[in-house]
Amino acid sequence: MRLLFISLNYAPEPTATGMYTGELCEALAAMGHDVHVICANPYYPEWKLAPGYRNIGWRSELLNGVTVHRCMCWIPSKVNGATRLAHYASFSLTMLLPLVGRIMRKPPDRMFLIAPTLMPAVFAAPLARLRGIPTWIHVQDFEVEAGFATGQMNKSSLLGRLAGRFEQLMFAGFMRASSISPEMCKKLIQKGFSEHAVYELRNWANVDRIVPQEASSYRNEWGIHTPHVALYSGSIAKKQGIDLLFDVARHLESRGDTTLIICGNGPDRSHLEEAARNIPNILFRDLQPAERLGDLLALATVHLLPQKAEAADLVLPSKLCNMLASGRPVVAGAHAGTGLAREVEGVGINVAPENAAAMSEAIEFLLDHPEERRRLGKCARQRAEERWSKAAIIERFEREIALDSIQKAAG
Incomplete structure (x- = not known):
């Protein structure tokens, strides 16, 4: 299958969403899928552009079997609620060029959006619908509610109410959804997805590489x-x-x-x-x-x-x-x-x-x-x-994608 992932963060970022999305896409490519990723240049967790990258323009590279389309975006030197939103917005605009090119030239069999951030859904979901591409959102973090929890937004404020409404509208543009724990999957159902449309795709441990040892150097x-x-x-x-x-x-x-x-x-x-x-x-x-x-x-x-x-x-x-x-x-x-x-x-x-x-x-x-x-x-x-076995988790996910595609083709 041709699979397109939109993810602000991606390999070679060493942790969190970038690391997991990178490992997932590389594993799917190794299984024989044609995997493309639209992402920013690596910057996390330091919030500084990684050495060897230029935050100017667009470029593509082949990274461990995955075709990666890098987009420039603004990286704030001081991170707070306002600068984070501006950072997300800048990526959502710059990713539009490679997204349109990819969807128009060779439409994928399925498009995935990795959240955070939801903002690319403003363009990605309608374009996918226009081209008849099945859509799937994978939530690593409920960014709006996390903003409330950490005090970066007030839920009862105008901004808080607008953010909640924005989240609701963006989720409505996707056919399937997944998250990393049973509780987070329940939240997706509470936010409007049907139970059969939600899938648990948890993060994993590298149990073959990380093993118990008595001492550390x-x-x-x-x-x-x-x-x-x-x-x-x-x-x-x-x-x-x-x-x-x-x-x-x-x-x-x-x-x-x-x-x-x-x-x-x-x-x-x-x-x-x-x-x-x-x-x-x-x-x-x-x-x-x-x-x-x-x-x-x-x-x-x-x-x-x-x-x-x-x-x-x-x-x-x-x-x-x-x-x-x-x-x-x-x-x-x-x-x-x-x-x-x-x-x-x-x-x-x-x-x-x-x-x-x-x-x-x-x-x-x-x-x-x-x-x-x-x-x-x-x-x-x-x-x-x-x-938390990586191989088992990704194999189950790949089977779920394949089964979903078969069901859609049959129905």
Whole structure:
């Protein structure tokens, strides 16, 4: 099949939506599909243009079997609600040229939009409908509700009401929809999709590459002398609530046996580093190369997954699956009954979100009970193998696309 993906973020971005969309498209191309992607130049998570790319004009490249059409777009130096919207809008305009060219010359058998961001749907959905192309939206993050949850928009304000209405209109332009957790799929149904039109396409762990290991070379490389490490590894943005970890580190400081490491990049990092400069047991490190991710995750005695309370069912953090694959327990900020809490139950400890005292207590329990820590770590690895296998997830998705195409041709 000829498959067209529209995704603001794409490989070689090392994390989040860009990484997962890249791996998905490359796997589909390896299965024999003709895969094209319209995307921006790589910039995430640093919000800076990646070396080797020019943010001028349009260009195409063949990347691991996928034809990638790169579009220039504005990358803000300071990220807030207004600049993020302008960033999304700029891509939605510049992607129009390659989109029209692709749809008119050789229409795909199916078009996918990866959200964030919904904005390209303004043009993409009507053009696809005009050409009779089946459409599918895959939601990694409910950007409008996430904006409400992080305080970037007020739900009752005029802007908030307009954003909600915009989301509703954009979703209405797609025949199928998918998201990364059962709770997020339920939200798609609440937003107007029929149950049979919604599919769960969860993110995955590289369970063959990330395996439990006893020690990490990062311990010597970074000069870590404490017996224990509490590790957060991922993007650094408002929905994560990273500043909570400062109070956690202060609480753990008196033990003298634990270093808290925040490993990642993002628009809020410089401010957070400044705020934490007088906390001696916190280290900030850059996001590490993908090929060293297993070694990095092995550094953890326990993984940390803070989350804003309001964001618990709006996004399932993609970093969780690799944490589990590393065979270490997770302490997560999630209320009982949320999607994140259900994923962590039995492989770690859930605590009230945005509660530093509760997270500190859970960390200390795991540090002081090594047998329970090892038991949860083994369960975490088993769950990663059962639920988060990359090959199995993508193969099921490919079968779903093929079955959907057969049904549409028959009906």
